Amino acid sequence: MIRYRKQIEDALTACMDRPMLLPQLREQMAYSLLGGGKRIRPSLCLAACEMLGGDIKEALPFACALEMIHTYSLIHDDLPAMDNDDERRGKPSSHKRFGEANAILAGDALLTYAFWILNAVRGHEPAKSELSYAALAMVEGQSLDLADSAADADLLFEITRKKTGALFTAAVLTGGLVAGCDDDQYQCLNRFGEAFGILFQMADDRQDREQDAAIGKKTLLTCYGKERAQAEMAALSAEAFAALAPFSGQAADYLRGLTAALAENGKWKVES
Amino acid sequence: MIRYRKQIEDALTACMDRPMLLPQLREQMAYSLLGGGKRIRPSLCLAACEMLGGDIKEALPFACALEMIHTYSLIHDDLPAMDNDDERRGKPSSHKRFGEANAILAGDALLTYAFWILNAVRGHEPAKSELSYAALAMVEGQSLDLADSAADADLLFEITRKKTGALFTAAVLTGGLVAGCDDDQYQCLNRFGEAFGILFQMADDRQDREQDAAIGKKTLLTCYGKERAQAEMAALSAEAFAALAPFSGQAADYLRGLTAALAENGKWKVES
Numbered sequence: 001m002i003r004y005r006k007q008i009e010d011a012l013t014a015c016m017d018r019p020m021l022l023p024q025l026r027e028q029m030a031y032s033l034l035g036g037g038k039r040i041r042p043s044l045c046l047a048a049c050e051m052l053g054g055d056i057k058e059a060l061p062f063a064c065a066l067e068m069i070h071t072y073s074l075i076h077d078d079l080p081a082m083d084n085d086d087e088r089r090g091k092p093s094s095h096k097r098f099g100e101a102n103a104i105l106a107g108d109a110l111l112t113y114a115f116w117i118l119n120a121v122r123g124h125e126p127a128k129s130e131l132s133y134a135a136l137a138m139v140e141g142q143s144l145d146l147a148d149s150a151a152d153a154d155l156l157f158e159i160t161r162k163k164t165g166a167l168f169t170a171a172v173l174t175g176g177l178v179a180g181c182d183d184d185q186y187q188c189l190n191r192f193g194e195a196f197g198i199l200f201q202m203a204d205d206r207q208d209r210e211q212d213a214a215i216g217k218k219t220l221l222t223c224y225g226k227e228r229a230q231a232e233m234a235a236l237s238a239e240a241f242a243a244l245a246p247f248s249g250q251a252a253d254y255l256r257g258l259t260a261a262l263a264e265n266g267k268w269k270v271e272s
Numbered sequence: 273m274i275r276y277r278k279q280i281e282d283a284l285t286a287c288m289d290r291p292m293l294l295p296q297l298r299e300q301m302a303y304s305l306l307g308g309g310k311r312i313r314p315s316l317c318l319a320a321c322e323m324l325g326g327d328i329k330e331a332l333p334f335a336c337a338l339e340m341i342h343t344y345s346l347i348h349d350d351l352p353a354m355d356n357d358d359e360r361r362g363k364p365s366s367h368k369r370f371g372e373a374n375a376i377l378a379g380d381a382l383l384t385y386a387f388w389i390l391n392a393v394r395g396h397e398p399a400k401s402e403l404s405y406a407a408l409a410m411v412e413g414q415s416l417d418l419a420d421s422a423a424d425a426d427l428l429f430e431i432t433r434k435k436t437g438a439l440f441t442a443a444v445l446t447g448g449l450v451a452g453c454d455d456d457q458y459q460c461l462n463r464f465g466e467a468f469g470i471l472f473q474m475a476d477d478r479q480d481r482e483q484d485a486a487i488g489k490k491t492l493l494t495c496y497g498k499e500r501a502q503a504e505m506a507a508l509s510a511e512a513f514a515a516l517a518p519f520s521g522q523a524a525d526y527l528r529g530l531t532a533a534l535a536e537n538g539k540w541k542v543e544s
Contacts, residue, residue, distance in 0.1 A: 022412040115391075
């Protein structure tokens with residue numbers, strides 16, 4: 001169901017093949033970056049670019065940067081001082097594999113490298129700014145999450161909007177901006193990204209709901225309860241579809257298909 | 273001895289005053305960023321810009337980004353999994369004050385915010401690229417440092433060049449590039465930055481030599497021994513002066529003064 005997979009994997013692999021990178025650090029970065037994942041954020045970026053008539057080659061640096069920023073956040077979130085997760089995508093998490101100090105550095109390096117790649121691109125300041133802003137919002141979301149374990153639904157929504165939603169929104173906005181979207185199109189992409197991001201998190205939580213319930217983890221799903229959660233997901237899905245209404249073509253249909261799959265939690269298995 | 277202090281402090285304070293930042297994260301970022309420090313990297317950036325006839329206002333975003341990147345690296349280096357330092361600049365280190373998870377996030381946020389500030393600047397891609405490259409080299413230096421505790425002088429030099437030197441070099445290069453330096457001037461700034469960075473680290477090590485000797489810490493100084501260290505510092509100082517030879521005016525004299533102070537370790541107390 002993921003489009004553009006080959007372009008994305010090839011571009012990420014090419015990023016990690018640069019001889020300038022210190023071999024040991026490259027190995028640690030590549031272990032997490034090239035270790036699987038659905039590449040959903042870069043796919044959204046390329047789809048938005050194509051949908052707006054842009055050249056997806058121009059969006060590829062942004063797609064790669066998005067995945068690097070997402071990957072660095074997973075490495076740091078998994079650290080013992082944070083979520084203390086020993087596994088990620090079916091293999092040892094970065095700090096389990098390389099030790100805590102190296103995992104901190106691998107995350108720092110991926111974040112830095114993402115910006116190095118962006119800064120090698122001429123122009124496109126609004127798209128770069130959008131992505132940096134989202135990366136900062138993501139840290140804010142994590143900070144809010146750390147600070148309050150007794151979160152209510154409103155705070156959990158705010159955490160989700162920042163921690164997960166911001167990067168999804170940046171994914172479609174950067175793709176659209178690279179394609180030269182106008183203000184109206186920007187607003188549509190923004191609406192779509194915001195709805196899609198929350199929907200993604202709720203679909204993800206739905207997959208983990210038994211596990212989360214067992215450890216007493218609060219999610220939007222557990223806060224809302226089953227009925228309200230279903231209603232919220234339907235509303236988010238409707239919002240995402242409405243935002244896509246002005247667009248047609250294969251890429252638009254692809255974004256509609258992803259939205260439908262998340263809402264139904266059907267054929268498409270959601271992985272982070 | 274530090275010029276431009278008021279401009280730098282005002283600019284950094286203004287960065288931290290943006291209402292968009294989540295208050296708790298802003299407090300944690302500001303605790304380390306506004307908590308003292310000689311602001312030597314931003315001063316070098318502004319001096320290089322002024323020396324090349326540029327407008328230092330244009331270099332200020334780069335100066336701020338340099339200090340943020342330096343500060344994030346201190347926060348992460350101090351973490352228990354890294355150097356495990358309880359104090360920084362005479363007060364508790366970030367993780368001692370806010371806990372380890374928040375310190376990781378404060379560092380992540382400062383690094384991200386540095387790039388957000390750069391990405392809000394139009395153009396100047398070569399300067400932005402230079403700074404991202406240096407930020408990556410810094411992580412590589414730290415990675416090398418972690419990997420080999422039995423480092424010889426050559427490896428220690430390489431570690432110092434990346435971990436400390438790269439950001440000093442980027443400081444003068446970004447200042448020069450913002451001012452529109454030509455290729456010859458770029459090469460001079462590069463030579464100056466590389467020599468100055470190593471000299472800075474050796475002067476810093478000289479201040480800590482008794483403490484380092486007590487804990488058996490290897491530095492370029494302990495590796496070289498007193499006589500060779502003095503000769504190396506004299507050579508680095510001569511190299512830095514030679515690189516500055518084409519330049520005149522107050523800003524050039526300021527850079528010469530800093531170099532002389534490092535070489536003599538005299539009136540100017542070096543702090544990181």
